Amino acid sequence: MAVLDLARSEARRRILGLLFADPAREFHLRDLERRIGMSMGAVQHVVRALEREGLIKRRRLGNLALFSPNSRHPLYREVASTILKTVGIPAMLAGALAGVPGVRLAFLYGSYASTFSRPGSAWSAESDVDLMVVGDADPRRIGRIAREAGGRAGREVNYTVLGVEELLGKIGRQDTFLTGILSKPIVPLAGFEGADPATAIRCGPKDLSRRLRSTG
DSSP: OOOOTTTSOOHHHHHHHHHSSSSTTOBBBBHHHHHOOOOHHHHHHHHHHHHTTTSEEEETTEEEEEEEOTTEEEHHHHHHHHHHHHHTTHHHHHHTTOOOTEEEEEEEHHHHTTTTTSTTOOTTTTTTTTEEEEEEEOOHHHHHHHHHHHHHHHSOOOEEEOOHHHHHHHTTTTTTHHHHHHTTTBBEESTTTTTTTTTOOEEEEEEOOOOOOOOO
C-alpha cells in the first residue's frame, strides 16, 4: 500500500503506529517528538507529508495544533488494519496492561521487537510477538489481554508471566533463556520510566534487576 509505506522512514513508521494505535487521541508536535524519541525536524517532515496525503488531520486549540488519524480518508480502514497488525501492537498492549494490578514490568522481545531497533527494518508475518510480564499480575488476565490483542492484530501473541523473585533468581543464575532475550533490544510496555512503546531499548540483566528493585 503505497500511501502507507511503513518502510519509507523510521519516523513515519513510529508516528503512524502511535496515532493509529489510539485513533481517538490527539497529539501535538512536542508530544510526538517526545513519544517517538526523534528530532522535531523529523516529526514535522512526516506530519506534513501525512497531512498532504490526507492520512491525518489537524485541529486548532488556541495556538496549539493537534493531530489525529483522518477517518474520512478512503483507505482509512485498510491503513488502520495494517497499522494494528504491525507497528501498532506495542501501543495496544501497553494500553491494556496499564490497568492491570501487579504488573511491575512488561516488554516485548524477540524478532518482532527487533523491527523497532533497526532503521529500515520491516515487520513480517514471520515476526513472532513475544510478551514478558513481571510481577504478581493474574496470569489468566494477562492471557486474555494477549488473546484479545492477537485477535485484533491477526497474530498470536505468546506470553510469559514471571514473579519478581523468580526473575531475579534467573538473573542470578545467569539463565540462558533470559540472558538471550536481554542480549537483544526489547520494546518497553510498562514499568520503564522515560521509555515509550514506539522505541526499542537495550536493557541487560543488571539493568532489569535495578529497575525491579527500584520499583519495589
